[in-house]
Amino acid sequence: MSAQLRRVLLGGGGLARSAGRRRTAAPAVNACAASGRCSMPLAATASAAVGPWRSGRRGNANAVPPLTAERYPIQRGDFAEVTDEDLAFFKSVLPEADVLVADDAEGGGLEAFNVDWLGTVRGRSRVVLRPRTTEQVSQVMRHCHQRKLAVCPQGGNTGLVGGSVPVFDEVVISTNKMNTIIDIDDYTGIMTCEAGCVLEQVDAKLAEKGLRMPLDLGAKGSCQLGGNVATNAGGLRLLRYGSLHGTVIGAEFVLADGTIVDTLSKMRKDNTGSYLRQLVIGSEGTLGLITKLAIACPPLPKSENVAFLACSSFAAVLNLFKEAKANLGEILSAYEFLDSECVSVLGKWTGVSSPLESEAPFYVLIETAGSDAAHDEEKLHRFLEQTMENGLVDDGTVASEPSKIRAIWDVRERITEALKHDGYVYKYDISLPLPKLYDVVEDTRKRFQGDDGVTRVVGFGHMGDGNLHLNITGPEYKKDVMDSLEPWLWEWTSNVRGSISAEHGIGFKKRDVIGFSKTAEAVELMATLKKTMDPQGILNPYKMVQVPGGP
């Protein structure tokens, strides 16, 4: 073993200087943006400083944002308005306590359901329904379909593209009260639950049985599985366990007209129309409202390690990924990267610093998760020895102890928080072919060289999934910066066949730029499906895809 590697393995890289925030101790409301695992979407107008409106961190905290209807150039669809008769009907189906009615026509008192977590969009729904059963959802939907009342399905309201809150006065159907874990099959690891179960709570229950969710994201403390599946949430574990399209093996959902479609198979292999359940994975509540799910859950790893490594070039970061896949194989569970500018901004605004003494243009965080601590460590150390010898890695540190693991994750997770201190953040969540992943960061830097409106351009993200979080900061929002970013960045992404939304989805905010990632024919097929499955267009209107002539 080289002296350099020995130093790395002994943790000589100043790890103790890192802050010790618990990785999974996400705030109850929403930790997604704060964690930096999923970046925030672009705020569409200048007025909203990026940040949770309920957090109290910023001057305008707790001040509700302007109504979406006033901020965006969008017309209300030709839907009915909720009448007292409708309310009476809802109260005949649900307990009165589960029919929440607003104080005023602007949805006063229902802000928790009308405003998104980022505080960038605000509907004015005057009624929130909290059904407890699928049958209740069905009765409510049938009524809304007959009355042509628009509906906004809502889970934990942790979405980042304005998909989970009403745009106008849509009836909110919250899955908050549908939170029973129905079954965890000891043999198959298949977990069946209602749509409103909170990710972190399910994960904790699974851990008792030696299992884990195949999904992990910063908002785990409040996001709900129904919403996760509806938005095809990505997150950290995708590299290891794949997307929800593969791990969700059954779903029960309610169509716009109230029809209950039960494809809640618990069979890993059920080849009798497996594409049906897929319709509600990633269609963001526009084709059906998910009421129950069956998810294949992998065994809980018995050992976890994290390495934080310095690379002298992005080419090294790329090749190191290849080596990690080949050598760590089945135990590789995360491969994240950040550039030196991320470490600078962390150093400037937070108590978090790199665990390494030396500086480098790029840093990589590798996580392993396996069933044997000794084997995993041996694989990791061998991999590090090789990659240090062949020059891919210049310096590094490895942690196996939970507190040190958390300290390293902090470096990756607190970037978003640090960036906010710069002032305004223009945030993008895109996928790119790996060799191009950093080109866009450099091109963005060139674009704003000498521009006073931009303080810094940083790149970090889920490298293993080709998912870049590109962030541009400035002292304040500037329209000319935004105009220089868009559509230039969408075009850049489209030219290399990347995705303009890697994991956050389309929602309300990206509906009109979907064409940069989908062909006209694909968008037309989406519209055809929508029109067929929801002829009145009542399910989550103004989101995902526009039906020609529709709202």
Add this chain to the structure above:
Amino acid sequence: MSAQLRRVLLGGGGLARSAGRRRTAAPAVNACAASGRCSMPLAATASAAVGPWRSGRRGNANAVPPLTAERYPIQRGDFAEVTDEDLAFFKSVLPEADVLVADDAEGGGLEAFNVDWLGTVRGRSRVVLRPRTTEQVSQVMRHCHQRKLAVCPQGGNTGLVGGSVPVFDEVVISTNKMNTIIDIDDYTGIMTCEAGCVLEQVDAKLAEKGLRMPLDLGAKGSCQLGGNVATNAGGLRLLRYGSLHGTVIGAEFVLADGTIVDTLSKMRKDNTGSYLRQLVIGSEGTLGLITKLAIACPPLPKSENVAFLACSSFAAVLNLFKEAKANLGEILSAYEFLDSECVSVLGKWTGVSSPLESEAPFYVLIETAGSDAAHDEEKLHRFLEQTMENGLVDDGTVASEPSKIRAIWDVRERITEALKHDGYVYKYDISLPLPKLYDVVEDTRKRFQGDDGVTRVVGFGHMGDGNLHLNITGPEYKKDVMDSLEPWLWEWTSNVRGSISAEHGIGFKKRDVIGFSKTAEAVELMATLKKTMDPQGILNPYKMVQVPGGP
């Protein structure tokens, strides 16, 4: 280490007696049924002995089966018939050599495209088209849509439910000539190819780059990826890598009217309408014809081991599975089981015998695949030591050497071949909750106790996926045996919420029993999608789902 375990690890169980057939050396045409990895479906009428009609193994080999139109009570849909003008059009789009025309009205000369591999169904298509480009597929489909000509998309024609051949005179669109691997991304492991690429050939190309397909099945020598994806093929590696719904990350397909829908993203995370591509996964060519695919391919394992173990009860088989998942964790790649009756029939008709000296009611085959031989062996040995000590395993043998691994796989794979020697085989491919998996075998035995029409009832299968291959043999086909099996078995399966088709799909043969695994509402939604996406009903008619009033 116990003396017993030492004996097991030293291969004391008579492994040398096993035949040494190469596991991957599937015959060029089709090895699916012969390999036993996927069992054959029920022959719908008495006349067809189960077995490949082209194989020459049986007396009636090379005799084409009767026309489906004559054997089954099914009416031809209201489609146009192919005229000379149509042929002229096809020849204007494709090279003449790629427009194959039959010798007669019964499809003479085109048997390879008209008859399924099992020799149980036979169409009478008079024209087979072999486009080379997506644009050609589009032009052909547009024409067929305008003319209301029915179409049967066909890949390797290895399907087992009559889904891949015409029922009447549908135009066959073969993907045989669309077999280019477009790209293998070194960094991400994402492989992009045309739909007609043969699974085994792709796997071999991937191996050169240290990758593998996330799919493996007996027919790999001739099945094509387009067909695999269209039928959501399951196979052996599903336990490890999940279903194609997760691993297929992009698809290009042609709709019934010729529209090309390109969702061929190579991004692991692309959340801009991810449900679109899912429509062609498992819809068996009824919603669109797949022309290109992007598939996420995992690293090729560096080490493989196989254990063959004896268990004294099905409860032990069940608990052993739980232990295997917990202790082998990320390296567990197959968990197959067979009962003692399988070993009996192997002994009676083939040269293959159990590698163990002792007899047991149940046998389990466990495969591990990982990145470090020493680590994998250590995990496997520790697991065996534990499970022998706690009595779950009574005897066993382990192989790490390729020839010995193949010999053990033979025991599992040659069951289907052995069963055929009994005479007629009633074959079922179902999924059941694991604790119920063997109950149905025992119930079937009870049902036929003392019945001369039944020689034996055996159970084996992909235990790790809850996938049972239930096989009943008799000297010859008997209607009363069949009447006693169906719908009894479908009801049995439905009562425990199992699947009547674990991995083979619905195709032509199971369309009318889909209701045992899907609710009326789910089937109606399938019909609605079909009607919307293919209003003329020309794409693979008579298969998957019946549109009310349609053929």
